[in-house]
Amino acid sequence: MTDDVVAKATTRQMSLALFEDMFSEGLPISDASKEIGYQRNNVFIDITDLGIAARRLIDAAYFIVAQEEHVAPHYDVELNYFKWLMRYDSKNHTHLRSVITEAQKALIQVTDTPHNRAPTAEDLWVSVQLVGIVGIRAGRIRFEVPPQLLRHIRDPQKSHWLSLRITSAFTLSAARAIYDHVLPFIHQGLTDWIPLELVRAWVGKSGTSAAVFKYFKRDTLEPAVRQINELSDIELAYETRTESPSSKKIDRLRFRVNRKDTADSVRASLQGAQELYLTLKNEFGITTKQFNLVSENRAVWTDERIQQAIEYTRFRLDQGKVTQSPAGYLMKALRDNWQIPDAERRMVQVLEEKAAAERAGETAKAQAIKHVEASHAARDAEVKSRIAQEVDLGREQFAGADARARKEFVRGYVASPAGKLLLRRLKLDPTSLTEAELLGHADLSWGFLQYVFLRSKGRRQTSAST
CATH class of the missing domain: 1.10.10.10 (Winged helix-like DNA-binding domain superfamily/Winged helix DNA-binding domain)
Structure with missing residues (x-):
C-alpha cells in the first residue's frame, strides 16, 4: 500500500x-x-x-x-x-x-x-x-x-x-466565492488586477444586481471580506483601480491575501499536505511558534524544502548526531537549507553494505560452528548408543556363560589395561574383587560388560574364520 x-x-x-x-x-x-x-x-x-x-x-x-x-x-x-x-x-x-x-x-x-x-x-x-x-x-x-x-x-x-472546517462556517455566498478565488494566490500574497464584472460574476446574482460600485461594495463586497477575515484562516484586503487617471469609474480590483499567524492556518499553508503537517507535529513536536515561522516563510520554505529538512534531520538522528531538540535541529536545517551531500549518502551506503557483509560473514561462521557442534553431538550420541547396546549384549553373554567362563571373564578384565586403570582410579583391590562387586558397581559393570562383549565378539570371529 x-x-x-x-x-x-x-x-x-x-x-x-x-x-x-x-x-x-x-x-x-x-x-x-x-x-x-x-x-x-x-x-x-x-x-x-x-x-x-x-x-x-x-x-x-x-x-x-x-x-x-x-x-x-x-x-x-x-x-x-x-x-x-x-x-x-x-x-x-x-x-x-x-x-x-x-x-x-x-x-x-x-x-x-x-x-x-x-x-x-x-x-x-x-x-x-x-x-x-x-x-x-x-x-x-x-x-x-x-x-x-x-x-x-x-x-x-x-x-x-x-x-x-473553514468553508462550512461561511454563511454568505459572496464570501465563499471570493475565498475560493483568492486561495490559489496565497503564496504570492497578491492577485492580478481582476475586471470588476468578473468579480461580480463570481458572487452571482448578489453581485450583478448592484450596478453601481458603491452599492456592490456596501451590500456584497465589504460584508464578504469581513466574514472571510472573521471566520477563515486568511486576512483579506482589496484595492481598486479606475478605467483611466481622469475617470472615477472603478473597473478593476485586486486582493491582498495573507495567512493568519496561527498554528491552525499552517495546516492549510502546507498546501494540503496533511501527512507533512502530522509529521512535523507528531514526529518532531514542532511548536506553535515554530509553525508560525513556517507559515511566514512559505514562499521560500516549499513542501520540497520542508521534506528535505525532514530527511536531513532523520539522517542525522540515525547517525546519533542530534542529541537535543529534534524540532530545533529540523528548524535550523530548514532555515539554512541543509541537504545530505550525495557523497556522504554514498559513503553511508558503502559502510552499511560493508557492515552487512561482515554481519553475514559472522552469521555464516556462527552457523558453521553450530553445524560442527551438532555433528560432534550427533557422533557422541551415536557412540553412547552403540556402547549401551554393547553393554546390553555383554550382559547377555555373561549371564549365559558357565561358571568357569564367568571366572575367566573376571580374571581377564582385572588383568586388562583398561580394567587395571579403572581399578586403580577407583582405589579397589583386584585380588579381593568378587563377581557380585564387579557387577554391582556402576562404573565397573559398564566397562566389564563391554569387555565381555568385545571378548565374545572376538571369539565368534575366530571360530568363524577356522
Whole structure:
C-alpha cells in the first residue's frame, strides 16, 4: 500500500471518528478540533450562481471522492455523515432535495479564452455537470460524479488545500466565492488586477444586481471580506483601480491575501499536505511558534524544502548526531537549507553494505560452528548408543556363560589395561574383587560388560574364520 493510500485512508477514518464524536454532541464540522479537507484542483474555483448550501454539498461529495482508494461508479455513505460534512443542520428534507437539485444544475466551465476578448471557434471550452445522479434512501445517500471530473478531483495538478472546517462556517455566498478565488494566490500574497464584472460574476446574482460600485461594495463586497477575515484562516484586503487617471469609474480590483499567524492556518499553508503537517507535529513536536515561522516563510520554505529538512534531520538522528531538540535541529536545517551531500549518502551506503557483509560473514561462521557442534553431538550420541547396546549384549553373554567362563571373564578384565586403570582410579583391590562387586558397581559393570562383549565378539570371529 502506498503512502498516499495510507494518508487518504487515515483522513477518511479521522473524519468518520470526528463525526461520530461530534454528531452525538450536536456540534457542527466548523467546530472540529482537527482539520478536515482535501487538495482541490484550481479548476473548481470557477463555479458561479451556486448557493452556500449547494457549495457545501459539492465540497462534501468531492471530499468523499478524494478519500476513496479507487475510482467508483457511485459513492454511498450515511446521510447524517454527509450532512455533517456539508454542515446541513436542518431536518427539512424538502429543502435538502432542492439543494441537491441546485447542485445538479450547476456546471463547471473551462476555457482558455482570455477575459479581454470574445471566444472563437478555435478556443477550448468545456462545460460539465458538477454532480450527477443523487439518491437518498433508508438513511443513506448515493451520488455519482461525472467521470471526466474524477481525475481532477483525485489527482489534482495545480491545486490548493480546501478546509471543510473553514468553508462550512461561511454563511454568505459572496464570501465563499471570493475565498475560493483568492486561495490559489496565497503564496504570492497578491492577485492580478481582476475586471470588476468578473468579480461580480463570481458572487452571482448578489453581485450583478448592484450596478453601481458603491452599492456592490456596501451590500456584497465589504460584508464578504469581513466574514472571510472573521471566520477563515486568511486576512483579506482589496484595492481598486479606475478605467483611466481622469475617470472615477472603478473597473478593476485586486486582493491582498495573507495567512493568519496561527498554528491552525499552517495546516492549510502546507498546501494540503496533511501527512507533512502530522509529521512535523507528531514526529518532531514542532511548536506553535515554530509553525508560525513556517507559515511566514512559505514562499521560500516549499513542501520540497520542508521534506528535505525532514530527511536531513532523520539522517542525522540515525547517525546519533542530534542529541537535543529534534524540532530545533529540523528548524535550523530548514532555515539554512541543509541537504545530505550525495557523497556522504554514498559513503553511508558503502559502510552499511560493508557492515552487512561482515554481519553475514559472522552469521555464516556462527552457523558453521553450530553445524560442527551438532555433528560432534550427533557422533557422541551415536557412540553412547552403540556402547549401551554393547553393554546390553555383554550382559547377555555373561549371564549365559558357565561358571568357569564367568571366572575367566573376571580374571581377564582385572588383568586388562583398561580394567587395571579403572581399578586403580577407583582405589579397589583386584585380588579381593568378587563377581557380585564387579557387577554391582556402576562404573565397573559398564566397562566389564563391554569387555565381555568385545571378548565374545572376538571369539565368534575366530571360530568363524577356522
